[in-house]
Amino acid sequence: MSLRLGVIGAGAIGKEHIRRCTQVLQGATVVAVSDINLDNARAVVSALGLKAEVYADGQDVIQAQDVDALIVTSWDPTHEAFTLGAIEAGKPVFCEKPLAMTAEGCRRIVDAEIKAGRRLVQVGFMRPYDEGYQALKEVIDSGEIGAPLMLHCAHRNPEVGDNYTTDMAITSTLIHELDVLRWLLNDDYASVQVRFPRATSHTHARLKDPQIVMLETRNGTLIDVEIFVNCRYGYDIQCEVVGETGIARLPEPSSVQMRKTAKLATTILTDWKDRFIKAYDVELQAFINDVKAGELRGPSAWDGFAASVAADACLKAQESGALETISLPERPAFYLR
Numbered sequence: 001m002s003l004r005l006g007v008i009g010a011g012a013i014g015k016e017h018i019r020r021c022t023q024v025l026q027g028a029t030v031v032a033v034s035d036i037n038l039d040n041a042r043a044v045v046s047a048l049g050l051k052a053e054v055y056a057d058g059q060d061v062i063q064a065q066d067v068d069a070l071i072v073t074s075w076d077p078t079h080e081a082f083t084l085g086a087i088e089a090g091k092p093v094f095c096e097k098p099l100a101m102t103a104e105g106c107r108r109i110v111d112a113e114i115k116a117g118r119r120l121v122q123v124g125f126m127r128p129y130d131e132g133y134q135a136l137k138e139v140i141d142s143g144e145i146g147a148p149l150m151l152h153c154a155h156r157n158p159e160v161g162d163n164y165t166t167d168m169a170i171t172s173t174l175i176h177e178l179d180v181l182r183w184l185l186n187d188d189y190a191s192v193q194v195r196f197p198r199a200t201s202h203t204h205a206r207l208k209d210p211q212i213v214m215l216e217t218r219n220g221t222l223i224d225v226e227i228f229v230n231c232r233y234g235y236d237i238q239c240e241v242v243g244e245t246g247i248a249r250l251p252e253p254s255s256v257q258m259r260k261t262a263k264l265a266t267t268i269l270t271d272w273k274d275r276f277i278k279a280y281d282v283e284l285q286a287f288i289n290d291v292k293a294g295e296l297r298g299p300s301a302w303d304g305f306a307a308s309v310a311a312d313a314c315l316k317a318q319e320s321g322a323l324e325t326i327s328l329p330e331r332p333a334f335y336l337r
Ligand code: NAI
Pocket: 008, 009, 010, 011, 012, 013, 014, 034, 035, 036, 037, 040, 057, 058, 073, 074, 075, 076, 078, 096, 097, 098, 124, 125, 126, 172, 272
């Protein structure tokens, strides 16, 4: 039987997830869509020819009798309430990143899930499903380059809107690295410092851009991540692992190489939707399959919490300029299964 999904938030990624659940993935049907801007919800339902009910309030989607599971793709600050609502209703929920705006908010979700007695939350951290990151992890885990000593990473967006501020470089953008790098290294973070180089002229008063985030893991690996969200030239995700005996790099997305007019060129993608398109498909198919099988196995509420503990320290480091400690509590037995 098809899993009946309710989607809360029909903006950029909400539309994408509804499209993939409808046209690409197997085993699910979108039966309810909500958006505070009702026109967004109506437009996607009509564009895809869905027979889905449109709701003004996301909590009504959670309560709807015909909705088995939720996808939360509304703005970041709304995630916590919708995820807690889904847990309360006993319905599995795929929540886009960040799970909540603070570690405290994520902890409330972790506590509610533990109280519910079974995993009900998958966080939309898609990078661990990306073939490139998986290949990089295989190399690290095989020991081929020895222990990872340093990582040099970059997260570059061509541009962002006027409402994007300095803190969002951490809570909305770096949060992907904060999740994927602890997975990649099988390690957790110990401290962080944030530095601001000369700002690009393409930013505005409320956004310091670019930023350099320097993390140290518990095992002593040093990581630098450049976040540059107005880089203009493309959507570019880089990750280089320097090991004791070699270097491993995240593969570039495949692209035809051209020799033309005295130039050697390959295209750089410009849109996050294209850069991780397969990973989004695989993460959501996994969610659908796991809900049907009765056991969620993807990025957990604990992973959302761990990333937010680090994000909180990064925000503090943005303000202080000092080295800030990152203290992740011990993982509860519930998440060791
Ligand atoms: P967007 O602004 O294009 O869409 C968000 C939609 O949510 C808007 O249509 C807005 O009206 C709606 N909304 C806001 N509050 C709501 C509420 N209380 N109830 C119902 N609808 C509400 O933003 P975008 O880019 O689609 O991002 C949505 C979420 O997905 C964000 O949390 C973002 O961090 C995350 N995201 C994740 C990505 C990933 O790579 N995993 C990529 C892009 C976004």
